[in-house]
Amino acid sequence: MQQQTMTGTPALAPGASTIPGTPLVEMRDISIAFGGIHAVDRVSVDLMPGEVVALLGHNGAGKSTLIKILAGAYKADGGEIRIKGETVPIANPRDAKRYGIETIYQTLALADNVDAAANLFLGRELVTPWGTLDDVAMEAATREVMGRLNPNFRKFKEPVRGLSGGQRQSVAIARAIHFNARILIMDEPTAALGPQETAQVGELVKQLKAEGIGIFLISHDIHDVFDLADRVSVMKNGKLVGTARTGDVTQDEVLGMIILGKCPPGARPGPGAS
Amino acid sequence: MSDIPAGGPPPAKQTVPASAPQTAPVSRLGALEVDMRFLGMVGALAIIWIVFDFLADHTFLTPRNLWNLSVQTASIAVMSTGMVLVIVMRHIDLSVGSILGVTGMVMAVFQASYLMPAFGFNHPAVWMLTLVVGIALGASIGALQGFIIAYLGVPAFIVTLGGLLVWRGAAWAVAEGKTIPLTDDHFKLLGGGADGSIGAGWSWMVCTLAILAIVFATVRARQQRKRFRFPLKPVWAEFVTAGFASLAVIAATLVMNAYTLPAALARRYAEAHGIEVPADGLFISFGYAVPVLVALAVGIVMTFITTRTRFGRYVFAIGGNPEAAELAGINTRRITVQVFALMGGLAAIGAAISTARLNSATNAQGTLDELYVIAAAVIGGTSLSGGAGTVAGAMLGALVMQSLQSGMVLMRVDTPYQNIVVGMVLVFAVFIDTVYRKRFK
Numbered sequence: 001m002q003q004q005t006m007t008g009t010p011a012l013a014p015g016a017s018t019i020p021g022t023p024l025v026e027m028r029d030i031s032i033a034f035g036g037i038h039a040v041d042r043v044s045v046d047l048m049p050g051e052v053v054a055l056l057g058h059n060g061a062g063k064s065t066l067i068k069i070l071a072g073a074y075k076a077d078g079g080e081i082r083i084k085g086e087t088v089p090i091a092n093p094r095d096a097k098r099y100g101i102e103t104i105y106q107t108l109a110l111a112d113n114v115d116a117a118a119n120l121f122l123g124r125e126l127v128t129p130w131g132t133l134d135d136v137a138m139e140a141a142t143r144e145v146m147g148r149l150n151p152n153f154r155k156f157k158e159p160v161r162g163l164s165g166g167q168r169q170s171v172a173i174a175r176a177i178h179f180n181a182r183i184l185i186m187d188e189p190t191a192a193l194g195p196q197e198t199a200q201v202g203e204l205v206k207q208l209k210a211e212g213i214g215i216f217l218i219s220h221d222i223h224d225v226f227d228l229a230d231r232v233s234v235m236k237n238g239k240l241v242g243t244a245r246t247g248d249v250t251q252d253e254v255l256g257m258i259i260l261g262k263c264p265p266g267a268r269p270g271p272g273a274s
Numbered sequence: 275m276s277d278i279p280a281g282g283p284p285p286a287k288q289t290v291p292a293s294a295p296q297t298a299p300v301s302r303l304g305a306l307e308v309d310m311r312f313l314g315m316v317g318a319l320a321i322i323w324i325v326f327d328f329l330a331d332h333t334f335l336t337p338r339n340l341w342n343l344s345v346q347t348a349s350i351a352v353m354s355t356g357m358v359l360v361i362v363m364r365h366i367d368l369s370v371g372s373i374l375g376v377t378g379m380v381m382a383v384f385q386a387s388y389l390m391p392a393f394g395f396n397h398p399a400v401w402m403l404t405l406v407v408g409i410a411l412g413a414s415i416g417a418l419q420g421f422i423i424a425y426l427g428v429p430a431f432i433v434t435l436g437g438l439l440v441w442r443g444a445a446w447a448v449a450e451g452k453t454i455p456l457t458d459d460h461f462k463l464l465g466g467g468a469d470g471s472i473g474a475g476w477s478w479m480v481c482t483l484a485i486l487a488i489v490f491a492t493v494r495a496r497q498q499r500k501r502f503r504f505p506l507k508p509v510w511a512e513f514v515t516a517g518f519a520s521l522a523v524i525a526a527t528l529v530m531n532a533y534t535l536p537a538a539l540a541r542r543y544a545e546a547h548g549i550e551v552p553a554d555g556l557f558i559s560f561g562y563a564v565p566v567l568v569a570l571a572v573g574i575v576m577t578f579i580t581t582r583t584r585f586g587r588y589v590f591a592i593g594g595n596p597e598a599a600e601l602a603g604i605n606t607r608r609i610t611v612q613v614f615a616l617m618g619g620l621a622a623i624g625a626a627i628s629t630a631r632l633n634s635a636t637n638a639q640g641t642l643d644e645l646y647v648i649a650a651a652v653i654g655g656t657s658l659s660g661g662a663g664t665v666a667g668a669m670l671g672a673l674v675m676q677s678l679q680s681g682m683v684l685m686r687v688d689t690p691y692q693n694i695v696v697g698m699v700l701v702f703a704v705f706i707d708t709v710y711r712k713r714f715k
Contacts, residue, residue, distance in 0.1 A: 073601055094603035109601045113594035113661035114587070122591055123602035125584050132582040140502040159594075 015243035015268025017231060019048040022085045024214040025101075025183055030069055030079035039065045041238040042079070042271055047183065047214040052205060054217045054229035054246075056258055062238040063218050064106065067185045070216070071103040072096035083183075094123075100182035104189050106218075108172040112161040116153075117142040119160055120175045145174045149204075165192040173201070177208065184208060187218045202228060222251055236261045239272025305511045311655050311710065315670050322674065326681030333684050337532035341560055344530070345466040345631070347676040348565035349374075349624040350643065354650040354668040355576040356617035359586075361651055362593040363613055364660035365423065365430035369437030370621045370647050373415050374640030375445035378625035381408040382454035382635035390457050401461040408622040415441065416618020420611035430614075438644065446637040455634040465630030466563035468539060474531045477561035481527040485520045492516045531559040565627045569669070572623065577665045589613060593661035649696075650675050653703045657711070674703075 012018065023046040032040045040062045047053050055063040068074045070081065072093040080087050083099050090096050096103075103109075110119050117138040126134040126141070139156055146153045150170040160168055169192050176184055186205075190198040205215060205228050219225050225232060226246050234241040234257040241257045244267030253264040263273035327334035353370050360367045381404045389400045419437050423430045456462055463470040472480070492512055499506055535543060540556040543549075549556070580586035588609050592599040600606050624643070629635045654671025656663030678699060682692045 071601070072603075092603065093601050097603055103601070105601065107597075109595070109598035111591040111594035111598050111661075114590055118587060118591070122587075122599070123604050125587060127584070132578075133584065133587060136498045136502055136504070139504070 012245075013268065014248065014266055015231070015245065017046070017048045017051055018245065019051055019230075021048065023047060023082070024049045024051075024084060025070065025216075026082040026085075027066070027070060028080050028082070030066060030076050030081070032065060032069060032074055032077050038238045040069070040076075043235065043238075043240045044079075044270070045216075045233045045240070045243065047216060049182075049214050050209050050212045051231070052209055052215045052217055052229045054219060054225040054232045055235065056219070056222070056225065056232055056254065057235035057241075058258060061235040061258075063235055064187055065238075066235070067103070067187060067216055067218065070096065070183075071101060071185055097124075097179070100180070101185065102176040102179060102181035102183070103185040104172050104176045104187060106187040106191060108168055108192075110160050110168060110172060113159050115159055116146065116156055116163075116171045116174075119171055120145070120178060122175075124179070141178070142174070145178050146170065149174050149177075166194065166197045169193060169197070173204070177204075181213060184213055184215045185218075186215060188220065189217070190219070190221070190224065198224075222254060225254075226251060233270075234258055236272050240270030241272045241274075242267040242269045244268070305508050306515055307507060307511070308515065309664075312664070312667060312670070314710075315654065315667065315674070319670065319674055319677065322677050322681070326677070326684065330681060330684035334681055337529050339680065339684065340529050341533040341563070343673070343676055343680050344566045345563045346680065347673050348466075348563075348569040349627045349631075350646050350650055350676065351569045351669045351672040352572045352627065353617075353620050353624045353643065353647045354654065354672045355572055355665045356613075356620035357647045357651040358576075358654070358656050358663040358665055358668045359580065359589050359613045360430075360617050361648070361656045361658060362660055362663045363589055363610065364593055364596070365610070365613075366648065367416075367419075367430065367434045367614065367617050368644050368648075369415075369419065369434040369441055370617065370624075371640040371643035371645075372438045372441035372445065373412055373618055373621040374625040374628065374643055375637060376415070376441045376448065377408045377412045377622040378629040378635040378639050379445045379448040379454065379637060380411055381405075381622075381626060382456055382629060383449055385461065386454060386457050395457075396459050398460065400458045401464075404458065404461055405623075405626055408626055409619045412622030412625070413615045413619035416621070417611055417615035419618070420614030423614065424607035424610035442637075442641075445639070449637070451637050453634050453636045456629060461626070462630050462633060463564050464568065464626050465628075465633070466565045467631075468535055468543075468560065470564040470630070471560040471562065472564065472567070473561045474559035475561075477527050477531055477559070480562055480567070481523055484523045488516050488519045488523070527562075530562050533560045534558055535560070565631065568623065568627065572620065573665055573669050580665055585609065585612065590661060595661075646672075646675055649700045652707075653700065655707060657707075658704075 017023075025047040026044075027046070028044050029042045030040055030044070031038065031042055043062070043066055045053065045055070045066070055066065057063050065074065069076045070090070072090045072095050075091055081090055082088065088095075088099055090099070111122060117135065120142050121138050126137045128134045142156060146156075150167065153167060153170065155163055155167070160171055163171070169189070173189070190201050193201065202224070205217070208215060217225070217229055229246055231243060231245050232249075232254055233243045234254065236258070241261050242263040244254070244264070248266030249264055253266070256262045256264065257267070261272055261274040263269040323335060333339060353374070357367060357370070384407050385400060385404045389403055393399050415437070419433050422428050422433050492515070496506060496512065534540070535558045537555060540558050541551060543558055544551050544556055580589070588599065588604045591602070591604065592606050592609060596606060625640065628639060632639070650672035651663065651668040652658065652671070653674055654664070654667030654669070656668060675696065678696055679692060682695060687695070
């Protein structure tokens with residue numbers, strides 16, 4: 001699909017998205033430092049509706065920190081975030097959710113001692129007209145969404161501590177997609193999964209993409225990335241090495257970006273390119 | 275932001291596909307859906323009571339002793355309900371005994387020096403304002419400690435250890451160590467005693483209301499599950515659980531009513547109220563004591579808060595995974611302040627009960643209560659690693675602690691030996707709990 005579009009628009013600048021229009025998300029010159037260490041240093045990335053952009057880099061390259069800024073978990077020291085062209089302040093996770101940004105964290109961020117429904121609705125519980133928790137309605141909604149994602153899921157009454165890795169992952173995914181996300185951040189979504197479940201997540205990504213949701217995907221698996229992503233942005237030591245369409249670069253070139261920080265001709269170089 | 279139908283249930287005809295509920299119940303016991311841990315604690319309490327009754331020449335399982343036990347447990351039970359939330363959030367509050375001391379002193383002084391002169395003897399505003407002032411002070415102290423813990427980042431152990439000294443000192447400073455007698459007769463009712471009990475008629479009224487509440491809760495839970503076509507408990511199981519709960523209420527009422535005024539007091543009561551004394555003696559039942567009713571009301575409200583409100587859900591989520599709660603958009607700091615404020619307010623209610631029981635406030639009141647409160651919560655199944663605990667369990671834990679003490683008093687065990695036993699039981703109870711969690715969780 002990517003290649004077909006490519007041949008039609010040969011004049012596109014390197015690293016630019018093939019999808020026209022205003023970007024769903026633009027992160028511009030984002031910086032954050034922890035105790036003098038620049039975890040993220042003037043990084044700019046963007047994401048179009050219905051596009052998957054993969055963020056790549058070694059451990060400690062700053063990918064997770066960058067997306068945690070978008071998710072509201074950290075507040076950036078500098079730079080700006082634009083959603084559909086408008087600059088928005090994101091100071092905490094509540095702000096991010098208000099702009100339709102949902103996150104599947106690498107750690108899953110589940111409260112182990114409560115059940116799937118409580119986790120799915122954590123922070124946005126359904127309440128009865130009297131303001132009390134409507135557990136039955138939440139369980140019903142959970143049964144419905146889990147029925148789509150993981151039809152074999154049965155443990156609705158159990159604390160999620162008692163679930164398998166794959167089941168826990170599906171709870172975390174269900175939480176991200178149930179609230180009509182426009183922007184989805186997936187931090188190593190397949191790390192805890194077997195091959196079959198990984199394929200399922202791949203299918204899900206394609207389906208969400210078709211619905212016009214923009215996805216930032218963080219992954220270590222370069223095959224996964226070339227399979228799912230439209231573009232890649234590579235980070236090294238907190239800086240952006242470059243951004244490229246997956247059709248314009250080879251896997252080896254991307255590995256070169258990750259390891260050496262060397263930007264190939266098909267990519268738009270960033271401040272971190274050597 | 276997505277549109278969440280606030281409280282509006284999804285259409286009832288909605289089908290629940292793939293994950294359709296299984297119907298076959300696991301076993302007879304499973305069908306009852308009872309909390310095995312709670313049942314185990316009730317069993318342990320029954321054993322403690324029977325053993326003490328045997329060891330103390332059958333003086334333990336008497337209406338008189340059980341009635342006293344209920345009154346003695348009230349103050350600690352009230353505070354243990356708050357300690358559950360504190361410990362669930364992975365914090366601790368070592369200052370509750372001292373908060374009890376200072377709020378008790380302030381309430382007594384405020385009553386004697388300001389309210390009584392302003393409103394006059396036994397004016398109804400006196401007891402109400404005394405309570406309001408006490409609870410407001412307790413909640414403020416708790417909120418202050420919670421603020422230091424949540425926003426300034428000082429560990430709760432240290433903040434409340436400091437609080438233990440500060441508020442105990444403050445209790446002394448309020449009246450420079452003097453004992454302040456209570457003056458308002460209405461307020462004294464909070465302490466129990468013959469006047470502070472509701473008698474047989476009202477006790478049966480409480481009993482009836484409780485049974486109606488049990489039936490209502492059972493029916494409502496069933497309707498809720500029907501609304502979404504979830505698996506239902508078999509009808510016989512509903513009858514068994516509701517039946518046992520109702521029987522327990524009736525038994526408790528019978529015991530409370532079986533404790534009657536001693537003959538001399540009964541005669542005086544009869545004279546005062548102009549009642550004829552029958553030939554075979556006058557039996558005037560104590561019935562439920564006011565502090566016990568206060569404790570039960572606190573227990574119900576706190577159970578509601580922990581299980582049915584967002585606040586309660588957040589407390590447990592924070593205890594389970596503080597980072598996840600934060601990422602879910604929960605304001606964990608504000609919840610921390612609220613939990614400690616709640617604990618402080620409950621310590622003030624505990625102070626009202628214990629000062630009313632002694633008819634006066636002293637600066638030493640509530641000394642070591644923090645340890646009994648924490649022990650009650652922990653014996654009641656609250657996990658010190660956070661995220662797990664129930665209000666009912668903690669109240670039962672308070673009853674277990676008080677039963678041990680009361681039983682040993684009846685056996686004429688000296689105080690130092692009582693402490694040795696209570697200390698060992700606490701460690702043993704947590705050991706059993708650890709084993710239980712490893713095995714069954």
